[in-house]
Amino acid sequence: xxxxxxxxxxxxxxxxxxxxxxxxxxxxxxxxxxxxxxxxxxxxxxxxxxxxxxxxxxxxxxxxxxxxxxxxxxxxxxxxxxxxxxxxxxxxxxxxxxxxxxxxxxxxxxxxxxxxxxxxxxxxxxxxxxxxxxxxxxxxxxxxxxxxxxxxxxxxxxxxxxxxxxxxxxxxxxxxxxxxxxxxxxxxxxxxxxxxxxxxxxxxxxxxxxxxxxxxxxxxxxxxxxxxxxxxxxxxxxxxxxxxxxxxxxxxxxxxxxxxxxxxxxxxxxxxxxxxxxxxxxxxxxxxxxxxxxxxxxxxxxxxxxxxxxxxxxxxxxxxxxxxxxxxxxxxxxx
Amino acid sequence: xxxxxxxxxxxxxxxxxxxxxxxxxxxxxxxxxxxxxxxxxxxxxxxxxxxxxxxxxxxxxxxxxxxxxxxxxxxxxxxxxxxxxxxxxxxxxxxxxxxxxxxxxxxxxxxxxxxxxxxxxxxxxxxxxxxxxxxxxxxxxxxxxxxxxxxxxxxxxxxxxxxxxxxxxxxxxxxxxxxxxxxxxxxxxxxxxxxxxxxxxxxxxxxxxxxxxxxxxxxxxxxxxxxxxxxxxxxxxxxxxxxxxxxxxxxxxxxxxxxxxxxxxxxxxxxxxxxxxxxxxxxxxxxxxxxxxxxxxxxxxxxxxxxxxxxxxxxxxxxxxxxxxxxxxxxxxxxxxxxxxxxxxxxxxxxxxxxxxxxxxxxxxxxxxxxxxxxxxxxxxxxxxxxxxxxxxxxxxxxxxxxxxxxxxxxxxxxxxxxxxxxxxxxxxxxxxxxxxxxxxxxxxxxxxxxxxxxxxxxxxxxxxxxxxxxxxxxxxxxx
Numbered sequence: 078x079x080x081x082x083x084x085x086x087x088x089x090x091x092x093x094x095x096x097x098x099x100x101x102x103x104x105x106x107x108x109x110x111x112x113x114x115x116x117x118x119x120x121x122x123x124x125x126x127x128x129x130x131x132x133x134x135x136x137x138x139x140x141x142x143x144x145x146x147x148x149x150x151x152x153x154x155x156x157x158x159x160x161x162x163x164x165x166x167x168x169x170x171x172x173x174x175x176x177x178x179x180x181x182x183x184x185x186x187x188x189x190x191x192x193x194x195x196x197x198x199x200x201x202x203x204x205x206x207x208x209x210x211x212x213x214x215x216x217x218x219x220x221x222x223x224x225x226x227x228x229x230x231x232x233x234x235x236x237x238x239x240x241x242x243x244x245x246x247x248x249x250x251x252x253x254x255x256x257x258x259x260x261x262x263x264x265x266x267x268x269x270x271x272x273x274x275x276x277x278x279x280x281x282x283x284x285x286x287x288x289x290x291x292x293x294x295x296x297x298x299x300x301x302x303x304x305x306x307x308x309x310x311x312x313x314x315x316x317x318x319x320x321x322x323x324x325x326x327x328x329x330x331x332x333x334x335x336x337x338x339x340x341x342x343x344x345x346x347x348x349x350x351x352x353x354x355x356x357x358x359x360x361x362x363x364x365x366x367x368x369x370x371x372x373x374x375x376x377x378x379x380x381x382x383x384x385x386x387x388x389x390x391x392x393x394x395x396x397x398x399x400x401x402x403x404x405x406x407x408x409x410x411x412x
Numbered sequence: 413x414x415x416x417x418x419x420x421x422x423x424x425x426x427x428x429x430x431x432x433x434x435x436x437x438x439x440x441x442x443x444x445x446x447x448x449x450x451x452x453x454x455x456x457x458x459x460x461x462x463x464x465x466x467x468x469x470x471x472x473x474x475x476x477x478x479x480x481x482x483x484x485x486x487x488x489x490x491x492x493x494x495x496x497x498x499x500x501x502x503x504x505x506x507x508x509x510x511x512x513x514x515x516x517x518x519x520x521x522x523x524x525x526x527x528x529x530x531x532x533x534x535x536x537x538x539x540x541x542x543x544x545x546x547x548x549x550x551x552x553x554x555x556x557x558x559x560x561x562x563x564x565x566x567x568x569x570x571x572x573x574x575x576x577x578x579x580x581x582x583x584x585x586x587x588x589x590x591x592x593x594x595x596x597x598x599x600x601x602x603x604x605x606x607x608x609x610x611x612x613x614x615x616x617x618x619x620x621x622x623x624x625x626x627x628x629x630x631x632x633x634x635x636x637x638x639x640x641x642x643x644x645x646x647x648x649x650x651x652x653x654x655x656x657x658x659x660x661x662x663x664x665x666x667x668x669x670x671x672x673x674x675x676x677x678x679x680x681x682x683x684x685x686x687x688x689x690x691x692x693x694x695x696x697x698x699x700x701x702x703x704x705x706x707x708x709x710x711x712x713x714x715x716x717x718x719x720x721x722x723x724x725x726x727x728x729x730x731x732x733x734x735x736x737x738x739x740x741x742x743x744x745x746x747x748x749x750x751x752x753x754x755x756x757x758x759x760x761x762x763x764x765x766x767x768x769x770x771x772x773x774x775x776x777x778x779x780x781x782x783x784x785x786x787x788x789x790x791x792x793x794x795x796x797x798x799x800x801x802x803x804x805x806x807x808x809x810x811x812x813x814x815x816x817x818x819x820x821x822x823x824x825x826x827x828x829x830x831x832x833x834x835x836x837x838x839x840x841x842x843x844x845x846x847x848x849x850x851x852x853x854x855x856x857x858x859x860x861x862x863x864x865x866x867x868x869x870x871x872x873x874x875x876x877x878x879x880x881x882x883x884x885x886x887x888x889x890x891x892x
Binding site for chain 1: 625
């Protein structure tokens with residue numbers, strides 16, 4: 078009895094290892110996200126492992142390779158390379174959900190056709206507040222020549238969070254690296270399980286900032302904190318000799334009668350736009366393009382065939398709409 | 413406690429270990445003749461813990477129902493007085509009526525006569541009440557009909573009603589199929605464990621990978637159907653047909669798997685339903701335990717097909733409409749059942765016409781068209797089943813037929829599920845043909861005593877966890 082149990086345990090162990098190898102092989106193509114490390118230069122909270130193949134099939138389908146700097150760009154980065162436009166933003170801009178050639182930065186580079194070079198440091202979790210937190214360091218590190226773009230899908234921020242972004246006390250996004258943890262993250266299957274079951278599900282996408290901001294806030298407090306936040310953006314961009322653009326792309330909510338409405342509070346939008354204009358920050362609102370894509374062609378800028386329509390990250394259309402809006406805004410700036 | 417939850421995994425492991433301990437020679441020796449009864453007591457206790465996990469008060473209701481059906485059957489057998497049979501039938505129906513349908517009928521009455529909403533009860537709908545009331549009814553009626561001996565041991569009757577693998581979502585087991593198993597020495601064995609865990613894993617894959625991922629698409633489209641184009645709405649209808657199949661048959665597989673591990677056999681509840689060439693065949697392959705229950709305890713007592721054509725059609729319509737209502741207290745379920753009743757009548761008429769004309773042979777093209785049309789009809793009926801109201805359901809169906817313009821969304825999971833379902837069905841057909849049998853589904857199990865078999869099994873479980881949907885998506889049939 079004991080002998081046969083031991084024999085079976087040996088077989089099970091071997092089979093377990095073989096199965097893990099097979100599953101890792103599958104995940105190389107299905108979900109293979111590099112390990113992320115704390116970013117020493119402070120331009121973002123963290124960077125992905127440089128020059129690593131990545132794939133993601135849990136929300137959208139994407140294959141690609143991070144550049145030698147750990148960001149999602151087609152070109153490698155060499156310090157001192159002329160960068161005209163620095164693109165900062167969240168997982169939307171990171172673009173791990175669409176084909177690498179279809180993300181905002183690549184489309185912009187195609188549109189500029191060598192006239193300007195756009196460098197993307199969009200990183201998951203980097204909402205507008207985190208972008209502001211790291212704006213100074215990012216501009217120091219990459220020294221863009223003309224523009225810095227900060228992307229956001231919401232304008233709802235809690236005043237306390239905006240204040241924390243300004244004074245640099247916004248909570249850090251931890252990178253779990255070192256020893257066994259790194260090794261485990263390098264096994265794509267274990268990484269997938271970790272993502273799905275420990276960090277809230279592979280398809281979950283929640284606007285943490287917006288969720289916190291959902292609590293009732295007085296318009297005066299919002300405007301005051303927003304003013305400080307945008308002061309910081311204006312000051313950093315002026316100090317580095319660049320024009321700042323904030324690109325805003327709200328989701329489109331489908332209504333029961335078949336129409337769609339962008340998820341935006343008009344009063345808040347007016348305040349945000351006015352505060353940007355007051356400081357010389359270019360506010361690029363993509364909502365009209367998102368709305369007309371739906372109204373005229375019944376196309377949704379969010380969602381993927383393997384998740385729900387209209388919900389989640391921006392899809393290829395969303396990237397294209399944002400890129401077109403940014404291209405138009407930049408060319409308009411240059412008359 | 414859902415089958416696809418960690419709490420169930422822990423619970424089931426504990427029960428299995430406890431049951432396995434009774435296989436030890438020392439325990440067998442100590443228990444002697446009480447061995448079988450002890451095992452049944454463990455399972456009964458486990459079943460009540462399983463059910464009480466939702467709400468302990470519901471256990472009392474189930475116990476009361478069991479007491480009534482047990483003692484009514486015993487009294488009938490002893491005295492021959494039909495009043496006990498009537499009580500044994502009326503009481504469970506009364507319980508079901510109060511808990512499940514009272515508010516529905518009151519609300520519908522108020523709506524019909526335009527009076528203010530009044531008189532509804534604030535009561536909880538006990539999970540699985542439709543399943544275990546039907547089981548207790550089956551027992552009482554089978555004892556009355558002399559098909560089953562009245563069970564003198566209350567533990568056995570209680571275990572038949574409450575056996576946790578099939579308690580909350582079936583299959584609905586007939587007393588004649590289950591009670592004899594309680595008179596045999598049954599327990600965990602390596603063979604049962606090997607088969608049971610694989611059948612369970614098979615069901616888990618259907619549920620959390622296919623059904624739950626499909627639900628994301630189906631739920632989104634059902635929320636705002638006016639936004640989508642006709643093609644997407646039709647794809648959603650097919651997707652929901654697949655979702656409910658994978659969800660419910662997945663649950664049934666998990667139930668069969670759990671019972672198999674414990675040494676018990678539960679009947680097959682689905683047998684390649686989307687291979688059906690007509691609605692009559694569909695009901696022989698879909699939710700078999702319910703359709704046979706309705707046939708034996710409702711359709712045949714109503715007269716079946718023995719009292720002329722008109723009565724046959726009436727009985728079919730009535731049976732299917734009541735079958736629809738069994739699913740839930742809403743007019744959408746009634747309409748769904750009635751639509752199936754109409755289709756059954758139509759098919760009966762058509763079959764008679766074919767027979768009269770001497771058309772008996774069917775070519776492969778005709779078979780393929782029949783399968784496709786049946787699947788489409790069933791899928792469109794399920795739009796009614798799934799919708800919030802009959803009006804909304806028919807607006808979706810109308811949008812499909814009027815080629816509504818809107819968002820085009822080709823769901824990856826809908827396509828994958830269609831392909832997988834078609835491939836699995838084709839594999840089952842080929843296998844059945846090789847054996848010279850009618851098309852029949854099967855569980856593709858492997859030997860878990862070889863490295864190859866274990867690797868396949870572990871990889872399959874691993875794949876299930878990797879692809880499984882992690883959002884909340886309860887079993888559809890739990891609400892019934």
